[in-house]
Amino acid sequence: RxxxxxxxxxxxxxxxxxxxxxxxxxxxxxxxxxxxxxxxxxxxxxxxxxxxxxxxxxxxxxxxxxxxxxxxxxxxxxxxxxxxxxxxxxxxxxxxxxxxxxxxxxxxxxxxxxxxxxxxxxxxxxxxYLGKELVQNLMILRFGNRIFEPLWNSNHVQSVTISFKEPFGVEGRAGYFDNFGIIRDVMQNHLLQILCLVGMECPASWAADDIRDEKVKVLKCIRDVDMDDVVVGQYGASADGTKKGYLEDPDVPSDSKTPTFAMAVFHIDNARWHNVPFMMKCGKALNERKAEVRIQFRHAPPPLFPGLARNELVISVQPDEAVYVKLMTKQPGLGMKLDQKELDFSYKHNFDEKTPEAYERLIYEVTRGEHSLFVRGDELDYAWQIFTPFLEKLEKGKKKCFTRPLAVWQR
The missing domain is CATH 3.40.50.720 (NAD(P)-binding Rossmann-like Domain)
Structure with a gap:
């Protein structure tokens, strides 16, 4: 109200x-x-x-x-x-x-x-997150641009990183958050859905079940998470004492091990993505508000350019919607000095139209009876089969939840 x-x-x-x-x-x-x-x-x-x-x-x-x-x-x-x-x-x-x-x-x-x-x-x-403009654009970017699809595999991709960062803590919802934590709140749903859209094969059509069938195939191929590939932590108080740490919130138990930050590495065991790490990172009380997908390509082959920075394709989901490519170029002038620059496709510079809010779009799709932007029951079932085993290990103390002062988190 x-x-x-x-x-x-x-x-x-x-x-x-x-x-x-x-x-x-x-x-x-x-x-x-x-x-x-x-x-x-x-x-x-x-x-x-x-x-x-x-x-x-x-x-x-x-x-x-x-x-x-x-x-x-x-x-x-x-x-x-x-x-x-x-x-x-x-x-x-x-x-x-x-x-x-x-x-x-x-x-x-x-x-x-x-x-x-x-x-x-x-x-x-x-x-x-399925209603966000850049998440919706992932399928267009992949399957509507022929320059990307031939590179979209383990032969050319070194790693994929999916990140979510918020600059504030759990103020106002600590009671809910402590029962679920950042992995259940963000990683198991928002970031996993993005992983599916990045990793899936081209669907047979735009029909909702064709799209969701391909996402399920990705989930079925994700191997068990290795606890050595998991990092969890909590934000502590700021050094000057002006900002309280997670455990100082009155609605959080003083012995809580609930993570406010998590990083985990996932692998999709299929022909396309064999041995490519998909890294998901999410956290609260960090240095900025950002959600992005960063696809890093393998090094250029020798002999001409040993040790060059890798090319990257970055899809910025929020706050500034954009797609940009990091590539190597020669600096103007005499000699052969190289530099990495960005080809930037920013929404605010290319479109005048107001971008609908995610919930605005999704509620509209409900009125149309369109399911493609919503999660099917079997998707969630496979998602929980992936996350439940390592969540149980975390809650049994198999992985230490470290604490860092707020200033360290926000560097």
């Missing part, structure tokens, strides 16, 4: 008072208990009144967005199915926000609850 206040909406809608007023006229608040089926019956009655008064709809559709704790998931699903589904040939669609469990068993438990009441075509498991 705070985000539906006129000042907040004016900032989003660039001060257009008429647009703000029109939007607010469609916003209504209904209060009920999650675990009371009759509350959902009362909600349905309220919806039916508003639907009957609308001149825009022949059949009213209902979309439910579940951004709720897993502990109340079953009650809400059952209440919607029993009492609040759309009527008169309208569709009912369910948007499910992460966390989708915290390991394989809890995911199966949640997924079984959903499957008991909703069909797969009614379920939209949302990962907002």
């Amino acid at each position: 705070p985000y539906c206040t006129p000042p907040h909406l004016r900032a989003i809608m660039q001060g257009d008072e008429d647009v703000v007023a029109k939007f607010l006229s469609h916003v209504h608040y209904f209060s009920g208990a999650y675990n009371d089926v009759e509350s959902f019956g009362n909600l349905a009655q309220e919806l039916e009144v508003r639907e009957a008064n609308s001149s825009l709809l022949s059949a009213a559709n209902r979309m439910f967005y579940l951004a709720i704790p897993p502990s109340i998931f079953a009650d809400v699903i059952q209440g919607i199915d029993a009492k609040a589904r759309a009527v008169n040939d309208g569709w009912t669609r369910l948007i499910v926000e992460k966390p989708f469990g915290r390991d394989t068993d809890s995911f199966h438990e949640l997924n079984n609850v959903v499957a008991k009441h909703f069909n797969e075509h009614e379920i939209f498991r949302i990962d907002h």
